[in-house]
Amino acid sequence: MKYVISVFLGSACYGILSTIVVLAYGRGYDLGEVVGSQLFTGFVLAWGLALIMKIRGKRRAGGQSGQAPNASNTTGRLKWKQRLLLMAAGTPTAITGLLYYESLHYIPASLAIILLFQFTWIGVLTQAVSQRKSPNRIMVSTIALLLGGTVLAAGIMEQGTGQFNGIGVILGLLSAVSYSLFIIFSGKALPSVHPAYRSAWMITGGMLFVFICFPPTFLFNGLLMSDLILYGFLLGLFGAFIPPVLFAVGVPHIGEGMAGILGASELPVAVLLSSFILNEHVSALQWAGVAVVLLGITMPELMKRRNYILFGGRQ
Template sequence: MKYLLSVFLGAASYGILSTIVVLAYGKGYELGEVVGSQLLTGFVLAWGLALFMKWRGKQKARVSAGKHNAVTGAVTKLTWKHRLLLMAAGTPTAITGLLYYESLRYIPASLAIILLFQFTWIGVLIQAISHRKRPNGIMFFTIAVLLGGTLLAAGIMEQGTGKFNVTGVILGLLSAVSYSLFILFSGKAVPSVHPAYRSAWMISGGMLLVFILFPPLFLFNGLIWGELLLFGFLLGMFGAFIPPVLFAIGVPHIGEGMAGILGASELPVAVLLSAFVLNEHVSMLQWAGVTIVLLGIALPELKKWRRLSVRQ
């Protein structure tokens, strides 16, 4: 149960981000300042954890009379080629943040998170193209359910498409593509390295990219010592630090399939906060759409469970 709860809370943490970003925009902060302060906080926290793990590994090694801990072993094997690979694998998550947070300027947070969740079928499409393998019947059915639920959850069935900002919708969909690429690359980038070090180097790569695109002037003009520090800390804590740590704890014990289902907790959390904190209108029909999207995400895993139960 603690591993299930770990993954659930990790995903729910992601659902908090859109509300914090909208509140930061309300205070007049810009995209580069919001994302930059988030990744800077994540960078400090991630490297703090990595150094702590290294110190703990050395302590254990001394106690065990020279036996090398798995963490210290991972560090010695980490070449600069590995570091650069991990930094490159971390850039899609920074791009996702930039696209997703920018979409919040044009469309409601409740719609932005629904568009981001299109990564569920976009990822399937990318894998099918890269492996030149056609998705099976259950996957086609799942995609149809997801798209149908999205139409309801986005409010298109009630309002039509005329009220939606095209720029915001395109940015939201591009964030889904970028997030799909992040999932694809992050799973293949030096998986033998300890999660603490993988996260630290990936966040480093994302932060470097953002600082190149948006020079961190907030570090020198005094903005960082205002409310931006609070927003950056919250975004870094709930977006760049807590989820990777909780996923690293829980996913190996519950499997990727169950993690995918529990990972969908981000969606209702984001919509709930949009409704109650940002006062965005979310109709019953839209909630029905959110429910259908969640069911669509769970369908492939439920199909597996059914097959296993029949065999047993």
Template sequence: MKYLISVFIGAASYGILSTIVVLAYGSGYELGEVVGSQLLTGFVLAWGLAIYMKRQDKRKRKNGAEGAFDQARPHAKLTWKSRLLLMAAGMPTAVTGLLYYESLRYIPASLAIILLFQFTWIGVLIQAVSQRKRPGGVMFLTVAVLFGGTLLAAGIMEQGTGRFNWTGVTLGLLSAVSYSMFILFSGKAVPAAHPAARSAWMITGGMLLVFVLFPPAFLLNGLIWGDLLLYGFLLGTFGAFIPPVLFSIGVPHIGEGMAGVLGAAELPVAVLLSSFVLKEHVSLLQWIGVAVVLIGIALPELTRRRKALLPS
């Protein structure tokens, strides 16, 4: 149960981000400042954890016990090739943040999160093309349910498409593509490395990419010492630090399928906060759409577990 709760809390943490970003925009901050301060905070926290665990392992070794990094040999000491690979794998998550947060300038947070969640079927499509393997019937049903739920949750059934800003919609869908790429690459990048070290190097790669695209002038002009520090700390803590740590703890024990189901907790949390904190209107039909999307996400795992329980 503790591993299930760990993954659930990690996913729910992601759902907080869109509300914080909208509030940061309302305070006058720009995209580069918001994402840059987030990744800088995540960078500091992730490396702090990695260094702390490394020191704990050294103490345990002195006492004759096996440390956590020792369990990950031969990747306890990462080569520079492995480090560069991890940094490259972390860059899509930075791109996802840039696209997703920019979409929030044009469309409501409740719609932006629904568009981001299209990564569920986009990931299936990418894998099918890369592996040249046609998805099974369950996946086709899942995609159909997700599409139907998305139409309801986005309010298209009630208001049509005329009210949408298509720049925001496009950015939201591109963030889903980027997030699908992140999931695809991150799982294959040095999987035997210790989770703390993996997270630290991946966040480093994402931060460097953002700083190249948006030079961190906020570090020099004193802007970081205003409200941006609070927004960056919240975004870094709930977006770049807590979820990766909790996922690394829980996912190995509950499996990727169940983790995907619990990961959907991000969606209702984001919609709830956009409704209550940002005062965005979310109709009953849209809430039904959110529920349908959650069912679609859970469908493959529920089908798999049902088959596992049937007598052979």
């Protein structure tokens, strides 16, 4: 149960981000300052954890005779080619943040998170195209549920499409595309390396990408010492530091399928905070749409478990 709770809380942390970003915008901070301060905070926290892991690894190695196996994975001794690969794998998550946070300038946070969650079926289509294999009936049904739930959750049935800013919707969908790419790349980039070092180098790559797009003047003009440091710390803590750590603890013990189900906790948390803190109107029909989206996300794993019980024996 502790591993289930770990992944659940890690996913719920992501649902907090959109509300914090909207509050930061309300204080006058721009996109580069918000994303830059988030990744800078995540960079500091991630490397702090990596340093602690390195010290522990050296102490353990010192207490054993001979050199510990896979020392590069426990003390962070990676080749520069490996470091660059991890940094490149972390770039899509920075792009996701830029697109997702920019969409919040145009559309409500409750709609932005729903658009971001379209990464689920986008990932299915991407995999089908890359493998030249058509999705099965379960995947098709899942996509149908997700699209139908999105229509309900976005309020299209009640208010039509006239209320939506086209730029915001496009940015929200593009954030879903980049997030699906991040999942693909992060899963294939040196999975044998310790999670602390993988996370640190990936965050480093994302931070450098953002700093190239938006020079970090806030680090030198004193702006970081204003309220920006609070928003950056919260975003870095809940977006770039805590979730990867909790996922590294829980996912190996519960499996990727169950982790995907628990990852859906991000959606209701984001919509709930948008409703209560940002005072965005979320109708009963929209909440029903959120429930349908959650059902669509969990259905493949539920069907897999059902088929295993029916045809593969008892779990």
